[in-house]
Amino acid sequence: MVQTPASSCSGCVAVFKSVVPKQKLKHARGCQAPPGFLLKGVRLDIIRVEGGHTLSGEVEVAGAKNSALKLMAATLLAPGRTVLTNVPNISDVHVMGKVLKGMGATIEVLDEHRLAIDTSAVTSWEAPYELVAKMRASTAVMGPLLGRFGRAKIAMPGGCNLGARKIDMHILGLEALGVQFDTEHGYINASAPNGLSGTVVTLEFASVGATENLIMAAVRASGTTVIDNAAREPEIVDLANMLNEMGARIEGAGTPVVTVQGVEELHPVEHRVVGDRIEAGTFIVAGALMAGEDGFDVKGFNPMHLGMVIRKMETMGIQVDRIEGGVRVRRAKRIEPTDIQTLPFPGFPTDMQAQIMVLSALADGNSIITENIFENRFMFASELVRMGADIRIESHHAMIHGVRELSGAQVVSPDLRGGAALVLAGLIAEGYTQVSAIHHIARGYEDFVEKLCALGAKVEYVTVPDPVED
Ligand code: EPZ
Numbered sequence: 302m303v304q305t306p307a308s309s310c311s312g313c314v315a316v317f318k319s320v321v322p323k324q325k326l327k328h329a330r331g332c333q334a335p336p337g338f339l340l341k342g343v344r345l346d347i348i349r350v351e352g353g354h355t356l357s358g359e360v361e362v363a364g365a366k367n368s369a370l371k372l373m374a375a376t377l378l379a380p381g382r383t384v385l386t387n388v389p390n391i392s393d394v395h396v397m398g399k400v401l402k403g404m405g406a407t408i409e410v411l412d413e414h415r416l417a418i419d420t421s422a423v424t425s426w427e428a429p430y431e432l433v434a435k436m437r438a439s440t441a442v443m444g445p446l447l448g449r450f451g452r453a454k455i456a457m458p459g460g461c462n463l464g465a466r467k468i469d470m471h472i473l474g475l476e477a478l479g480v481q482f483d484t485e486h487g488y489i490n491a492s493a494p495n496g497l498s499g500t501v502v503t504l505e506f507a508s509v510g511a512t513e514n515l516i517m518a519a520v521r522a523s524g525t526t527v528i529d530n531a532a533r534e535p536e537i538v539d540l541a542n543m544l545n546e547m548g549a550r551i552e553g554a555g556t557p558v559v560t561v562q563g564v565e566e567l568h569p570v571e572h573r574v575v576g577d578r579i580e581a582g583t584f585i586v587a588g589a590l591m592a593g594e595d596g597f598d599v600k601g602f603n604p605m606h607l608g609m610v611i612r613k614m615e616t617m618g619i620q621v622d623r624i625e626g627g628v629r630v631r632r633a634k635r636i637e638p639t640d641i642q643t644l645p646f647p648g649f650p651t652d653m654q655a656q657i658m659v660l661s662a663l664a665d666g667n668s669i670i671t672e673n674i675f676e677n678r679f680m681f682a683s684e685l686v687r688m689g690a691d692i693r694i695e696s697h698h699a700m701i702h703g704v705r706e707l708s709g710a711q712v713v714s715p716d717l718r719g720g721a722a723l724v725l726a727g728l729i730a731e732g733y734t735q736v737s738a739i740h741h742i743a744r745g746y747e748d749f750v751e752k753l754c755a756l757g758a759k760v761e762y763v764t765v766p767d768p769v770e771d
Pocket residue numbers: 302303366367368370438464465466467468469470471472506507508509510511532651652674675676717718745
């Protein structure tokens with residue numbers, strides 16, 4: 302898929318403000334107050350990290366962003382009140398909430414991690430530009446809307462920091478199910494005048510988004526749909542599990558061949574979002590860098606969902622032991638260089654590429670990281686070079702020559718995972734690191750700073766007061 306800067310997401314406050322305890326909203330330096338989207342009028346622009354503090358204890362990861370967003374979209378398929386639990390309190394979830402509310406859904410926040418989404422009164426099938434521009438994942442409503450209404454109107458998703466991010470495979474697959482597309486004024490109009498009919502669709506590439514949109518349309522198609530070369534990510538299995546709980550008939554999710562038997566209707570359910578393997582992987586890298594003598598535990602996810610990451614880290618000399626509900630990670634005494642290439646699941650996830658590059662930058666020798674999924678996911682590397690790393694980018698290969706240490710610097714988050722990886726680099730770098738454009742991090746990490754502080758890190762938000770107080 303390897304073959305362009307984009308919108309920033311500021312998230313919305315209303316959904317959670319009513320249930321987040323007041324003291325957590327206190328606007329202070331240090332480990333309190335998540336970045337930017339909880340306090341109107343005050344911009345928390347920077348995360349400051351003091352390097353060299355060892356980490357210990359335990360961290361519990363939230364529900365998976367890349368599942369929660371699709372589960373929320375899938376509630377459109379089951380008119381009524383679906384309850385999602387273990388929902389991450391992150392800005393992307395807030396944006397998906399706005400997309401659904403814009404269509405007529407109601408969202409009740411039962412507590413910080415439980416949402417009741419009622420889609421009975423949904424009458425619109427449009428995902429507006431301002432929200433799709435903020436978050437590409439809004440295109441995940443296309444399949445459910447076609448399944449429910451036989452129609453969908455989606456703003457054409459632009460590119461993002463990671464690359465072109467086309468949806469041609471979504472469209473090709475849905476066309477095979479009988480959907481007709483036309484585009485005008487920056488919108489994609491999709492309709493299935495004769496209804497959706499099951500068929501065999503072979504994906505050119507195991508695209509996560511295309512597999513999910515096809516499954517969500519096919520559950521309401523007449524007959525059977527077979528998706529060949531389907532993506533196998535754990536988040537797709539989580540989506541299929543919820544749809545099957547709603548009355549769908551999906552087999553083979555998590556394998557390259559998914560079979561969907563269309564059904565007449567789906568009913569609302571209560572479903573728990575799967576643990577976030579990428580957030581877990583991010584903390585495991587933090588442990589490899591700075592865990593104390595006894596290591597620390599990362600819980601709330603299934604280690605099987607990080608099989609290749611853990612295997613690669615063990616090759617790098619990092620001890621990662623399975624424990625009940627997660628893993629215990631210990632600091633690497635010496636980091637062995639190893640080559641990595643990003644691939645669809647169960648290969649090495651592209652969403653862990655930046656975090657693992659921090660380890661490679663400190664390895665005792667040379668490593669090559671090859672990015673096969675996104676054209677433009679090495680913007681992070683130049684920021685790491687500012688911290689003293691020795692990295693050369695050649696097309697979709699990063700040639701990394703390990704250095705003895707990194708030094709703190711002012712760096713900019715290029716995207717969600719790159720931003721988190723810069724904070725990780727700051728944990729081990731000499732001196733202070735200041736990471737800006739942290740709204741990227743808030744898109745996918747709930748309480749990232751608080752969780753690091755709870756492990757013993759010296760990390761804080763540095764606030765740039767805004768004159769317009771709330
Ligand atoms: C999902 O994106 C995740 N996002 C991404 O996580 C993740 O990196 C990616 O899957 C791969 O694992 C969400 O789930 C919200 P794809 P998605 O369809 O669905 C190209 C993060 O950091 N492609 O598998 O967009 C596409 O341009 C984010 O949490 C086409 O060319 O991934 C990309 O290069 C980043 N045409 C590649 O395939 C298509 O029709 C992978 O896309 C579809 C995709």
